[in-house]
Amino acid sequence: xxxLLVEGAPGAGAAVQTEPVGAGHTVAGCDAxxxxxxxxxxxxxxxxPLVDGSSxxxxxxxxxxxxxxxxxxxxxxxxxxxxxxxxxxPRHAVSFGxxxxxxxxxxxxxxxxxxxSGLAHAAAIRRDLLIHGVVTAAxxxxxxxxxxxxxxxxxxxxxxxxTLPEGDRRQPGITKAAxxxxxxxxxxxxxxxxxxxxR
Numbered sequence: 726x727x728x729l730l731v732e733g734a735p736g737a738g739a740a741v742q743t744e745p746v747g748a749g750h751t752v753a754g755c756d757a758x759x760x761x762x763x764x765x766x767x768x769x770x771x772x773x774p775l776v777d778g779s780s781x782x783x784x785x786x787x788x789x790x791x792x793x794x795x796x797x798x799x800x801x802x803x804x805x806x807x808x809x810x811x812x813x814x815p816r817h818a819v820s821f822g823x824x825x826x827x828x829x830x831x832x833x834x835x836x837x838x839x840x841x842s843g844l845a846h847a848a849a850i851r852r853d854l855l856i857h858g859v860v861t862a863a864x865x866x867x868x869x870x871x872x873x874x875x876x877x878x879x880x881x882x883x884x885x886x887x888t889l890p891e892g893d894r895r896q897p898g899i900t901k902a903a904x905x906x907x908x909x910x911x912x913x914x915x916x917x918x919x920x921x922x923x924r
Contacts, residue, residue: 726750726840727880729774729783729807731798738786741812744832745784753780755798764798775805778881778915781840784828785821787813806846806911808839808878823849843876846883846910850874853906859899871924874903882916883907891923 728745730752732738742752755775757768766773774780783802799809803822811818812828823845828835851874854860864872872893877884885907887900904919 726781728752729780731785733788737788741786782808784810790817805913843878846876847874849910850903850906859902883914884918886920888922
Protein backbone atom coordinates (compact mmCIF):
# COMPACT_ATOMS: atom_id res chain seq x y z
CA UNK A 726 0.00 0.00 0.00
CA UNK A 727 0.96 3.60 -0.48
CA UNK A 728 -0.01 5.62 2.60
CA LEU A 729 -0.23 9.39 2.89
CA LEU A 730 0.82 10.29 6.46
CA VAL A 731 -0.74 13.46 7.86
CA GLU A 732 0.58 14.78 11.18
CA GLY A 733 -1.52 16.73 13.66
CA ALA A 734 1.73 18.12 15.08
CA PRO A 735 5.40 17.89 14.01
CA GLY A 736 6.70 14.40 14.76
CA ALA A 737 3.26 13.01 15.66
CA GLY A 738 3.46 10.46 12.85
CA ALA A 739 6.84 8.99 13.80
CA ALA A 740 5.34 6.12 15.79
CA VAL A 741 2.42 5.66 13.40
CA GLN A 742 4.57 5.10 10.31
CA THR A 743 6.60 2.32 11.94
CA GLU A 744 3.96 -0.38 11.35
CA PRO A 745 3.25 0.30 7.65
CA VAL A 746 6.94 0.71 6.82
CA GLY A 747 7.80 -2.45 8.76
CA ALA A 748 5.18 -4.33 6.75
CA GLY A 749 6.72 -3.16 3.47
CA HIS A 750 4.29 -0.37 2.64
CA THR A 751 5.31 3.05 1.31
CA VAL A 752 4.64 6.11 3.47
CA ALA A 753 4.74 9.66 2.11
CA GLY A 754 3.98 12.98 3.75
CA CYS A 755 2.55 16.16 2.35
CA ASP A 756 4.59 18.74 4.26
CA ALA A 757 6.54 21.14 2.08
CA UNK A 758 10.33 21.27 2.09
CA UNK A 759 10.16 25.06 2.37
CA UNK A 760 8.35 26.44 5.40
CA UNK A 761 6.68 29.22 3.38
CA UNK A 762 4.58 26.75 1.40
CA UNK A 763 1.47 25.31 3.10
CA UNK A 764 1.91 21.88 1.51
CA UNK A 765 4.07 19.83 -0.86
CA UNK A 766 1.71 20.44 -3.77
CA UNK A 767 2.33 24.19 -3.53
CA UNK A 768 6.06 23.85 -2.95
CA UNK A 769 8.09 24.86 -6.00
CA UNK A 770 10.08 21.61 -5.97
CA UNK A 771 7.46 19.19 -4.63
CA UNK A 772 4.44 17.38 -5.94
CA UNK A 773 1.21 16.50 -4.16
CA PRO A 774 1.28 12.77 -3.34
CA LEU A 775 -2.44 12.55 -4.14
CA VAL A 776 -2.31 13.86 -7.71
CA ASP A 777 -1.24 10.67 -9.47
CA GLY A 778 -3.99 8.62 -7.79
CA SER A 779 -1.64 5.97 -6.38
CA SER A 780 -2.33 6.61 -2.68
CA UNK A 781 -4.45 3.87 -1.11
CA UNK A 782 -5.37 5.93 1.94
CA UNK A 783 -4.39 8.73 4.30
CA UNK A 784 -3.48 8.09 7.94
CA UNK A 785 -3.88 11.02 10.31
CA UNK A 786 -1.75 11.04 13.46
CA UNK A 787 -4.05 13.17 15.65
CA UNK A 788 -2.89 14.75 18.89
CA UNK A 789 -5.72 17.00 20.09
CA UNK A 790 -9.42 17.75 20.04
CA UNK A 791 -9.80 20.22 17.20
CA UNK A 792 -8.75 19.99 13.59
CA UNK A 793 -5.50 21.86 13.00
CA UNK A 794 -4.01 23.38 9.81
CA UNK A 795 -1.35 20.66 9.58
CA UNK A 796 -4.15 18.10 9.04
CA UNK A 797 -5.30 19.72 5.79
CA UNK A 798 -3.82 16.82 3.81
CA UNK A 799 -6.65 14.66 5.18
CA UNK A 800 -9.18 17.13 3.78
CA UNK A 801 -7.47 16.93 0.38
CA UNK A 802 -7.56 13.11 0.57
CA UNK A 803 -11.25 13.10 1.47
CA UNK A 804 -12.05 15.51 -1.37
CA UNK A 805 -10.40 13.04 -3.74
CA UNK A 806 -12.41 10.21 -2.12
CA UNK A 807 -9.30 8.59 -0.66
CA UNK A 808 -10.17 6.89 2.69
CA UNK A 809 -8.88 8.56 5.85
CA UNK A 810 -7.84 6.55 8.92
CA UNK A 811 -7.58 8.39 12.26
CA UNK A 812 -5.16 7.36 14.99
CA UNK A 813 -5.07 8.68 18.51
CA UNK A 814 -7.74 8.88 21.19
CA PRO A 815 -11.12 8.11 19.57
CA ARG A 816 -12.77 10.56 21.98
CA HIS A 817 -11.00 13.33 20.06
CA ALA A 818 -11.82 12.03 16.59
CA VAL A 819 -13.17 14.39 13.93
CA SER A 820 -14.77 13.54 10.63
CA PHE A 821 -12.94 14.26 7.42
CA GLY A 822 -16.04 13.41 5.41
CA UNK A 823 -17.21 10.17 3.80
CA UNK A 824 -14.68 7.40 4.17
CA UNK A 825 -13.34 8.37 7.61
CA UNK A 826 -12.29 5.33 9.72
CA UNK A 827 -11.03 4.97 13.30
CA UNK A 828 -7.82 2.96 13.56
CA UNK A 829 -8.71 0.93 16.64
CA UNK A 830 -6.13 -1.44 18.07
CA UNK A 831 -4.86 -2.92 14.78
CA UNK A 832 -3.70 -0.09 12.54
CA UNK A 833 -2.60 -2.29 9.63
CA UNK A 834 -5.85 -4.25 9.56
CA UNK A 835 -7.85 -1.02 9.58
CA UNK A 836 -5.67 0.40 6.80
CA UNK A 837 -6.13 -2.69 4.62
CA UNK A 838 -9.90 -2.64 5.12
CA UNK A 839 -10.20 1.12 4.57
CA UNK A 840 -8.01 1.08 1.45
CA UNK A 841 -10.43 -1.17 -0.41
CA SER A 842 -13.64 0.11 1.13
CA GLY A 843 -16.16 1.59 -1.24
CA LEU A 844 -18.93 1.98 1.35
CA ALA A 845 -19.04 5.77 0.94
CA HIS A 846 -19.14 5.32 -2.84
CA ALA A 847 -21.99 2.80 -2.66
CA ALA A 848 -23.94 5.03 -0.28
CA ALA A 849 -23.54 7.94 -2.71
CA ILE A 850 -24.90 5.81 -5.58
CA ARG A 851 -27.91 4.69 -3.54
CA ARG A 852 -28.67 8.26 -2.44
CA ASP A 853 -28.30 9.65 -5.96
CA LEU A 854 -30.57 7.03 -7.54
CA LEU A 855 -33.23 7.54 -4.88
CA ILE A 856 -33.17 11.31 -5.34
CA HIS A 857 -33.53 10.98 -9.11
CA GLY A 858 -36.28 8.34 -8.89
CA VAL A 859 -34.27 5.65 -10.67
CA VAL A 860 -35.00 3.27 -7.77
CA THR A 861 -37.49 3.36 -4.90
CA ALA A 862 -36.94 2.83 -1.19
CA ALA A 863 -38.54 -0.61 -1.56
CA UNK A 864 -35.81 -1.49 -4.09
CA UNK A 865 -32.85 -0.65 -1.87
CA UNK A 866 -34.01 -0.71 1.78
CA UNK A 867 -34.49 -3.53 4.28
CA UNK A 868 -32.34 -6.39 5.50
CA UNK A 869 -32.28 -8.09 2.08
CA UNK A 870 -33.07 -5.46 -0.56
CA UNK A 871 -33.70 -6.64 -4.13
CA UNK A 872 -31.22 -4.12 -5.56
CA UNK A 873 -27.77 -3.46 -4.09
CA UNK A 874 -24.68 -1.51 -5.07
CA UNK A 875 -21.18 -2.38 -3.89
CA UNK A 876 -17.89 -0.73 -4.75
CA UNK A 877 -14.34 -1.99 -4.29
CA UNK A 878 -11.55 0.59 -4.39
CA UNK A 879 -8.09 0.21 -5.87
CA UNK A 880 -5.65 2.96 -6.80
CA UNK A 881 -6.88 4.50 -10.05
CA UNK A 882 -9.74 1.93 -10.32
CA UNK A 883 -13.24 1.39 -8.93
CA UNK A 884 -15.13 -1.88 -9.28
CA UNK A 885 -18.90 -1.35 -9.16
CA UNK A 886 -21.19 -4.34 -8.75
CA UNK A 887 -24.93 -3.86 -9.32
CA THR A 888 -27.05 -6.75 -8.05
CA LEU A 889 -30.71 -6.95 -9.05
CA PRO A 890 -33.41 -9.53 -9.76
CA GLU A 891 -33.12 -11.66 -12.88
CA GLY A 892 -35.31 -10.23 -15.63
CA ASP A 893 -35.63 -6.73 -14.12
CA ARG A 894 -36.27 -4.65 -17.24
CA ARG A 895 -34.82 -1.58 -15.54
CA GLN A 896 -31.35 -3.15 -15.51
CA PRO A 897 -29.80 -1.02 -18.32
CA GLY A 898 -31.13 2.22 -16.84
CA ILE A 899 -30.16 1.37 -13.27
CA THR A 900 -26.68 0.24 -14.29
CA LYS A 901 -26.06 3.37 -16.37
CA ALA A 902 -27.39 5.66 -13.64
CA ALA A 903 -25.26 3.90 -11.00
CA UNK A 904 -22.10 4.35 -13.06
CA UNK A 905 -22.91 8.03 -13.67
CA UNK A 906 -23.61 8.58 -9.97
CA UNK A 907 -20.31 6.94 -9.07
CA UNK A 908 -18.45 9.18 -11.51
CA UNK A 909 -20.11 12.29 -10.04
CA UNK A 910 -19.08 11.22 -6.55
CA UNK A 911 -15.52 10.27 -7.51
CA UNK A 912 -14.24 12.16 -10.53
CA UNK A 913 -10.58 11.50 -9.77
CA UNK A 914 -10.42 7.72 -10.16
CA UNK A 915 -9.42 6.88 -13.72
CA UNK A 916 -11.21 3.58 -14.38
CA UNK A 917 -14.66 2.29 -13.39
CA UNK A 918 -15.38 -1.39 -14.03
CA UNK A 919 -19.07 -2.35 -13.90
CA UNK A 920 -20.35 -5.84 -13.14
CA UNK A 921 -24.02 -6.86 -13.08
CA UNK A 922 -25.10 -9.81 -10.95
CA UNK A 923 -28.55 -11.36 -10.69
CA ARG A 924 -30.27 -12.62 -7.55
